[in-house]
Amino acid sequence: xxxxxxxxxxxxxxxxxxxxxxxxxIEEKLEIAHQLANLDVDVIEAGFPIASEGDFEAVKQIAxxxxxxxxxxxxxxTKGDIDRAWEALKYxxxxxxxxxxxxxxxxxxxxxxxxxxxxxxxVTEAVEYAKSYTDDVEFSAEDAFRSDKDFLCQVxxxxxxxxxxxxxxxxxxxxxxxxxxxGLIEYICNNVPNIEETIISVHCHNDLGxxxxxxxxxxxxxxxxxxxxVNGIGERAGNTALEEVVMALNTRCxxxxxxxxxxxxxxxxxxxxxxxxxxxxxxxxxxxxxxNAFAHESGIHQDGVIKERTTYEIMDAKTIGLSENQIxxxxxxxxxxxxxxxxxxxxELEGDNLEKAFKRFKELADRKKSITDRDLEALVxxxxxxxxxxxxxxxxxxxxxxxVLPTATLKLKFDEEVIIDSACCEGGPIDAVYETxxxxxxxxxELESYAIDAITSGKDALGEVTVKLNYNEELFIGRGxxxxxxxxxxxxxxxxxxxxxxxxxxxxxxxxxx
Ligand SMILES: CC(=O)SCCNC(=O)CCNC(=O)[C@H](O)C(C)(C)COP(=O)(O)OP(=O)(O)OC[C@H]1O[C@@H](n2cnc3c(N)ncnc32)[C@H](O)[C@@H]1OP(=O)(O)O
Ligand SMILES: CC(C)C(=O)C(=O)O
Ligand SMILES: [Mg+2]
Numbered sequence: 227x228x229x230x231x232x233x234x235x236x237x238x239x240x241x242x243x244x245x246x247x248x249x250x251x252i253e254e255k256l257e258i259a260h261q262l263a264n265l266d267v268d269v270i271e272a273g274f275p276i277a278s279e280g281d282f283e284a285v286k287q288i289a290x291x292x293x294x295x296x297x298x299x300x301x302x303x304t305k306g307d308i309d310r311a312w313e314a315l316k317y318x319x320x321x322x323x324x325x326x327x328x329x330x331x332x333x334x335x336x337x338x339x340x341x342x343x344x345x346x347x348x349v350t351e352a353v354e355y356a357k358s359y360t361d362d363v364e365f366s367a368e369d370a371f372r373s374d375k376d377f378l379c380q381v382x383x384x385x386x387x388x389x390x391x392x393x394x395x396x397x398x399x400x401x402x403x404x405x406x407x408x409g410l411i412e413y414i415c416n417n418v419p420n421i422e423e424t425i426i427s428v429h430c431h432n433d434l435g436x437x438x439x440x441x442x443x444x445x446x447x448x449x450x451x452x453x454x455x456v457n458g459i460g461e462r463a464g465n466t467a468l469e470e471v472v473m474a475l476n477t478r479c480x481x482x483x484x485x486x487x488x489x490x491x492x493x494x495x496x497x498x499x500x501x502x503x504x505x506x507x508x509x510x511x512x513x514x515x516x517x518n519a520f521a522h523e524s525g526i527h528q529d530g531v532i533k534e535r536t537t538y539e540i541m542d543a544k545t546i547g548l549s550e551n552q553i554x555x556x557x558x559x560x561x562x563x564x565x566x567x568x569x570x571x572x573x574e575l576e577g578d579n580l581e582k583a584f585k586r587f588k589e590l591a592d593r594k595k596s597i598t599d600r601d602l603e604a605l606v607x608x609x610x611x612x613x614x615x616x617x618x619x620x621x622x623x624x625x626x627x628x629x630v631l632p633t634a635t636l637k638l639k640f641d642e643e644v645i646i647d648s649a650c651c652e653g654g655p656i657d658a659v660y661e662t663x664x665x666x667x668x669x670x671x672e673l674e675s676y677a678i679d680a681i682t683s684g685k686d687a688l689g690e691v692t693v694k695l696n697y698n699e700e701l702f703i704g705r706g707x708x709x710x711x712x713x714x715x716x717x718x719x720x721x722x723x724x725x726x727x728x729x730x731x732x733x734x735x736x737x738x739x740x
Pocket of ligand 3: 429
């Protein structure tokens with residue numbers, strides 16, 4: 227089999243739209259169909275024309291407008307369905323009628339209420355009837371995997387004899403395991419005498435999470451077309467995910483030796499479009515197109531990827547149309563990634579400054595889920611301050627409540643000394659903090675203004691407090707950043723106090739003498 231023989235049959239607009247809760251209008255379907263053509267899929271199953279006026283119109287418009295791929299429409303084995311499908315498809319220069327009937331005992335007996343012989347007859351009739359409209363006819367044996375193998379082989383043989391150019395073997399309810407499904411395809415190849423005259427297709431559902439694995443197993447045993455949907459959407463747990471099966475065949479072409487001719491760098495864009503128009507969001511850890519698929523959070527991985535991408539990436543994010551992989555800074559990150567991100571933001575930190583900033587980053591990351599660039603800037607700007615940290619905040623503890631007099635206890639570092647003190651204040655917990663700092667420093671400064679700003683978003687946003695202190699009729703501005711408002715307030719006040727001490731060095735000596 228040559229490299230181009232794996233066909234990608236996209237059913238996002240038909241089976242994908244069968245996802246509970248999804249309904250696309252004609253414009254949305256057209257937009258997706260154009261994008262699927264950009265992706266270069268071989269077949270677009272545009273809908274089920276008998277299902278509704280809207281579905282009919284969408285298939286018709288897609289058949290008229292979308293060039294490149296074959297345009298398919300689904301039809302039961304009834305003449306009415308096939309006529310309606312053709313009415314919509316006839317505008318395409320590559321139309322395919324896709325007709326189907328179930329072949330498993332349970333479907334034939336209870337749903338169709340037809341005998342196996344009646345089903346066999348309708349296969350021949352429907353395929354021949356569809357052939358009267360177009361050369362390109364696909365036949366599907368719905369619930370093929372749960373069908374009797376030998377009966378299934380008879381059905382396939384009849385479909386091929388009637389002119390089906392593609393015969394599809396669905397695992398309609400996602401019941402197969404890979405070895406079994408591959409085995410079924412092998413069995414069909416070995417037991418249907420005219421099988422060489424058609425293309426074998428597979429259509430796997432994901433009820434046990436095995437749709438992609440089953441499709442790949444089928445490819446190994448002779449299937450040449452995979453039916454799939456973008457983001458794996460579809461009936462119940464969905465269909466084979468297009469992006470997964472395509473990237474598996476592509477990334478492991480050393481193993482499969484066959485790759486579909488899909489324009490890989492359109493994958494991400496297509497996934498985004500489908501998720502936004504269907505409203506079905508993609509889970510973060512979804513293979514290929516999930517938000518985390520090319521993101522690294524742990525320090526050892528980040529270090530590896532920075533030094534050589536392939537240490538932890540088997541695919542390049544650019545291949546699927548993403549601009550780059552992502553180094554996500556969080557509590558598992560290390561110095562290499564931290565330093566690299568700071569450099570990207572324009573901060574060249576080395577030695578002690580880097581160590582201090584890294585320590586603060588880890589403290590912040592322990593308390594905050596994700597660290598944004600703005601968090602880093604705030605953190606580093608604070609760290610780069612040239613004002614000596616005469617007083618450094620070590621710990622804060624505050625009690626407050628409607629029946630309690632607000633009380634603050636602070637532990638500060640002054641030179642090598644650790645000072646603990648507390649104060650209470652009716653004005654509130656922040657006033658109590660400031661009163662405590664005044665008691666420790668002995669500076670008679672007054673708070674002129676206090677402002678707080680959330681500088682990053684979300685529940686765990688960093689707060690930035692700015693204070694103005696009046697000392698001997700001179701104003702000193704202090705800034706403090708933390709996820710904790712009390713801590714940010716204490717830091718801001720101490721920052722202004724340190725500025726006062728920087729300007730009035732003699733006060734430090736006085737304090738040491740005491
Ligand atoms: C595995 C799959 O994904 S198959 C595709 C599933 N997709 C859909 O069903 C979406 C679109 N479907 C629809 O809009 C509607 O079901 C329609 C328009 C197709 C049919 O609607 P209704 O005529 O009201 O029938 P309803 O859906 O209730 O029942 C299905 C009928 O089709 C019959 N049927 C089911 N599959 C086939 C088939 N492949 N060939 C012939 N008849 C079939 C059923 O036995 C049942 O017949 P009955 O009315 O004689 O009992
Ligand atoms: C109509 C067929 C191909 C189908 O969707 C299925 O069997 O799952
Ligand atoms: Mg299906």
